[in-house]
Amino acid sequence: MNNEEERHLVTRAKVDPEAFGELYRRYVDRIYNYHYRHTSSRVEAEDLTSRTFYRALRSLEGYKETGAPFQAWLFRIAHNLVVNWYRDSTSHPTVSIDIDDPLPLPSAMPNPESWLTAAETRRALVKVIESLPEERKTLIILKFVERMSNVEIGEVMGKTEGAIKALYHRTLISLKKIMREGSADVQAVE
Amino acid sequence: MFKRSSERYVVIQDYVPLHEQHAIERAVVTVLTPVRPSDGFVDQLGYDLTEEARKQYEARQRYVSKALRIFGFVGGGLASVIGGIAIWLLVHRDDRVARPSRPQARAQRQAAVSPG
DSSP states (O other), X not given: OOHHHHHHHXXXXXXXXXXXXXXXXXXXHHHHHHHHHXXXXXXXXXXXXXXXXXXXXXHGGGOOOXXXXXXXXXXXXXXXXXXXXXXXOSSSOOXXXXXXXXXXXXXXXXXXXXXXXSHHHHHHHHHHHHTSOHHHHHHHIIIIISOOOHHHHHHHHTOOHHHHHHHHHHHHXXXXXXXXXXXXXXXGGO | OOOOHHHHSOOHHHHSOHHHHHHHHHHHHHXXXXXXXOHHHHHHHHHHHHHHHHXXXXXXXXXXXXXXXXXXXXXXXXXXXXXXXXXXXXXXXXXXXXSOOHHHHHHHHHHHHSOO
């Protein structure tokens, strides 16, 4: 579906429940995945996903096309809920990393793909990503999984494109250091 | 002394070369495989949302039609009052035009009574 078709669908969804249902089916997997990557819990992800769409339904009448695509608007709602979840939840993963086995990394910067050969190291990387601060994790998910542009990510996170670029590079440096050192402490590289 | 621009600014690209950026990206994408919600959850939420949307639209339509009725009632009442006033003014203006003013009437009467 191209942008023009989506724009028509959004306009129709303001007055037609079936059109809203179509929008929902189009985005539910991605919104769920976004929440799951933040919460690491299916129950929490389901809860946040349903709240995202209910909030979108309530706010859709006031939605105005401002150049940013609809997905940025929807992900912004999801992002705001995630930020609240981090603030309110006492059970979300802490920033420090708890990896049982030390990572079998060579001392020089390895090829990150070869670094992932073992399932253990994959799990370790997941833990590293999970343990990133909320802002960096959001950026990683939107950039690498959702394939959003820096402008769109800026719309979602309420930041300028320049701020997103800077955050992206800081996040990459941080990830590179973790992968190089095999360190279990993210905060050490912050 | 002033430094050259290349000395003053840290070039981020030096820290994470492009090929490493791509490698990190591929590594992240490899481990962050999409997690899908269960079909039951998707169907149930979809049904609930469509119902909620239907209720919301119906409520909005009821609100709009109620607002239109009130507007019509108030607007109609106002139009009636204004119309009534306008008609009353028109009728009485005709009366005033038809009936001469008092000094004129007195002058006419005196003219009729006097012999010359």
